[in-house]
Amino acid sequence: MTTLTAEVSLTDAELKLLQTLVYQECGMHFDERRTHFLRDRLQRRLKACQLDSFYSYYRLLTSHEGKQELAALLENLTVNETSFFRIRPQLDLFQKTILEEILKRKQERRDWTLRIWSAGCSTGQEPYTLAIMVCDALAYYYLRNPLPFEMPTPKPLIPPPWKVEIVASDISYSALLVAQQGIYNEQQMDTVDYTCRLRYFDKLGDKYSVKAGLKSLVHFDFHNLKTEFLPQRNDVIFCRNVMMYFDEAEQKRLIEKFYRCLNAGGYLFVGHAESLLGLTKKFQMVHKDSGTAYQRLEVRE
Numbered sequence: 001m002t003t004l005t006a007e008v009s010l011t012d013a014e015l016k017l018l019q020t021l022v023y024q025e026c027g028m029h030f031d032e033r034r035t036h037f038l039r040d041r042l043q044r045r046l047k048a049c050q051l052d053s054f055y056s057y058y059r060l061l062t063s064h065e066g067k068q069e070l071a072a073l074l075e076n077l078t079v080n081e082t083s084f085f086r087i088r089p090q091l092d093l094f095q096k097t098i099l100e101e102i103l104k105r106k107q108e109r110r111d112w113t114l115r116i117w118s119a120g121c122s123t124g125q126e127p128y129t130l131a132i133m134v135c136d137a138l139a140y141y142y143l144r145n146p147l148p149f150e151m152p153t154p155k156p157l158i159p160p161p162w163k164v165e166i167v168a169s170d171i172s173y174s175a176l177l178v179a180q181q182g183i184y185n186e187q188q189m190d191t192v193d194y195t196c197r198l199r200y201f202d203k204l205g206d207k208y209s210v211k212a213g214l215k216s217l218v219h220f221d222f223h224n225l226k227t228e229f230l231p232q233r234n235d236v237i238f239c240r241n242v243m244m245y246f247d248e249a250e251q252k253r254l255i256e257k258f259y260r261c262l263n264a265g266g267y268l269f270v271g272h273a274e275s276l277l278g279l280t281k282k283f284q285m286v287h288k289d290s291g292t293a294y295q296r297l298e299v300r301e
């Protein structure tokens with residue numbers, strides 16, 4: 001152990017070892033354009049651990065005692081950029097077309113459950129946006145198609161007997177903590193209009209706090225998308241701006257997992273800079289007014 005101020009040199013062999021370890025652990029792939037970022041984060045973690053070589057750091061990461069440091073490194077490598085109502089055309093497709101179709105289909109079967117998974121939810125803006133959109137979609141649906149049951153007063157966010165669950169997961173514990181608190185500043189609320197603020201947020205000093213009713217619909221959990229133990233039986237999966245950090249082989253594996261995590265006829269949304277094109281034949285593209293989603297096809301395995 002030593003106290004270090006200058007940067008410790010990182011050899012190509014050490015970089016390769018660490019790159020491979022990160023890839024194996026979480027699927028993130030650092031190509032030439034992103035190795036500068038990786039080098040920078042590795043230097044920071046080496047300093048924080050007060051180690052004098054990257055090989056010692058690698059040995060720490062691969063040891064039993066190094067589990068916490070491995071989580072800290074992965075956390076430092078994630079990009080957590082997100083916002084409320086991000087990429088409106090995709091959300092419009094989700095709310096106006098896909099949700100409408102799912103609600104109708106489920107009501108006909110008297111299946112009153114709706115389950116949506118936000119995979120890679122970062123600090124929570126995406127799953128809370130989805131919760132708001134589902135509440136509004138249900139209210140609008142039953143304005144036009146009265147429920148075959150008596151509606152309690154005051155009207156609940158989710159009309160019974162519907163049961164809505166939004167599962168939101170990430171690999172970053174610090175992002176999940178912020179998400180669970182559900183408190184956002186004015187800048188983060190920039191894309192939330194005032195009617196939405198009034199209905200779904202409480203003012204907390206100069207910040208906004210997600211109301212308890214909306215919060216109760218979202219369940220946050222740690223899930224590493226690299227593993228096989230992922231939330232099942234979803235009607236819709238949102239995994240936006242996550243796959244872009246994976247290489248093609250890992251993207252294919254992830255799409256296969258999403259296929260298995262979706263109910264028959266379920267939908268997958270990826271980021272607007274991401275696509276399933278050339279990666280799978282098990283989904284069919286749905287495109288409307290600049291919004292794109294992918295519907296699970298029922299193929300024989």
Ligand SMILES: C[S@@+](CC[C@H](N)C(=O)[O-])C[C@H]1O[C@@H](n2cnc3c(N)ncnc32)[C@H](O)[C@@H]1O
Pocket residue numbers: 026027028078079080081082083086119120121122123126169170171172175223224225226239240241242271
């Ligand atoms: C750029 S954010 C996207 C947030 C949100 N989906 C959106 O589009 O606004 C990417 C998120 O994916 C998470 N992530 C990256 N690799 C992951 C993995 N292997 N398992 C789970 N989450 C991961 C990161 O921690 C980060 O919060």
